[in-house]
Amino acid sequence: RALILTVAVAGVVAMGAGCGKKVTAESLIESVTKNMEEKKSVEANMLLDFDGGFSAMQDGASFGLDMKMSLDADLQAINDKDDKNSDASYMKGTIKMEMMGANVSLDMENYVVPEDGKMAVYTGTQGQWVREEQDIEDSASLESEMLGMDLKSFIKDGGKVELAKETEKVGDKECYKLTVGVSGDMFSELMDMSSGMMGDAFPSDDIDFSEATLDYVMYIDKKEEVPVKIVVDGKEMMNSVMGALEESEVSVDISKFDISVEIKGFDTIDEIKVPEDVKAQAID
Numbered sequence: 001r002a003l004i005l006t007v008a009v010a011g012v013v014a015m016g017a018g019c020g021k022k023v024t025a026e027s028l029i030e031s032v033t034k035n036m037e038e039k040k041s042v043e044a045n046m047l048l049d050f051d052g053g054f055s056a057m058q059d060g061a062s063f064g065l066d067m068k069m070s071l072d073a074d075l076q077a078i079n080d081k082d083d084k085n086s087d088a089s090y091m092k093g094t095i096k097m098e099m100m101g102a103n104v105s106l107d108m109e110n111y112v113v114p115e116d117g118k119m120a121v122y123t124g125t126q127g128q129w130v131r132e133e134q135d136i137e138d139s140a141s142l143e144s145e146m147l148g149m150d151l152k153s154f155i156k157d158g159g160k161v162e163l164a165k166e167t168e169k170v171g172d173k174e175c176y177k178l179t180v181g182v183s184g185d186m187f188s189e190l191m192d193m194s195s196g197m198m199g200d201a202f203p204s205d206d207i208d209f210s211e212a213t214l215d216y217v218m219y220i221d222k223k224e225e226v227p228v229k230i231v232v233d234g235k236e237m238m239n240s241v242m243g244a245l246e247e248s249e250v251s252v253d254i255s256k257f258d259i260s261v262e263i264k265g266f267d268t269i270d271e272i273k274v275p276e277d278v279k280a281q282a283i284d
Helices: 002-013 025-037 142-147 184-193 197-201 235-245 276-281
Strands: 041-058 061-078 088-099 102-115 118-125 128-135 160-163 168-170 173-183 213-221 227-233 250-266
Touching: 025 160, 025 173, 118 276, 128 276, 173 227, 213 235, 235 250
Parallel strands: none
Antiparallel strands: 041 061, 041 250, 061 088, 088 102, 102 118, 118 128, 160 173, 168 173, 173 213, 213 227, 227 250
8 A cells, every 4th residue: 555655646746847948846746737637547567675674572582573575566557537437457466575584476466446336356366366345435546546646736835846957868768857855744644645545554643754754756758748767765754654553562674665666658558357257256
């Protein structure tokens, strides 16, 4: 859920500026809000690299656990404002974990689709499927997080917004480089804005983000005015989250929480359907 919010923030803020005008950080943010409203679907690839340690005291003895985790996932999402019944998302990826000398690799898939007036969530791990159901109006889905947020007014409340003087090459595309710094207080507000996905995951009222910061570095296609790549270092913010949730005798130290999102294309997906064999084997 934290990753979904990260993609949401990055996707909304990373866009181009109007033709014939001087490009500024503010004009990029203005353009991104307008352009994202016109997008109906998105494809992306997300990479995550996590490294953290956990320690605790029990019966006077201390013990600890170090863990490394990586995620490589392909994402598809549809969010058509003219036809909300077509909203859907799909994710397929592999999680790799290393802890206590063991290496584990898990394949996972996830569908979020409308079915019979409800939003059905199919989650598959190593070929085993589970189905959950939510009311459509109460559901907080990937497509709305990636395409449905408006951060223009939020960013104007404060925080660092910097546009690099020089463009950079990402693949074969010339790109603007825009950095948006989100303070702890702004992050708390973001969680309240995020359609419930982060709000349901973390009790934000009990977490003090005041000392945390989070930078989104975004690369924006200069010609097409669409996001190409987003890089996030979420170590400080996640340490704040884990520190607030941990029990008094447990400490958490996250040394790495890097996320990279590469946008493959917009308006390339017309429909997302759950295969019949997945429906047949899914357990409610």
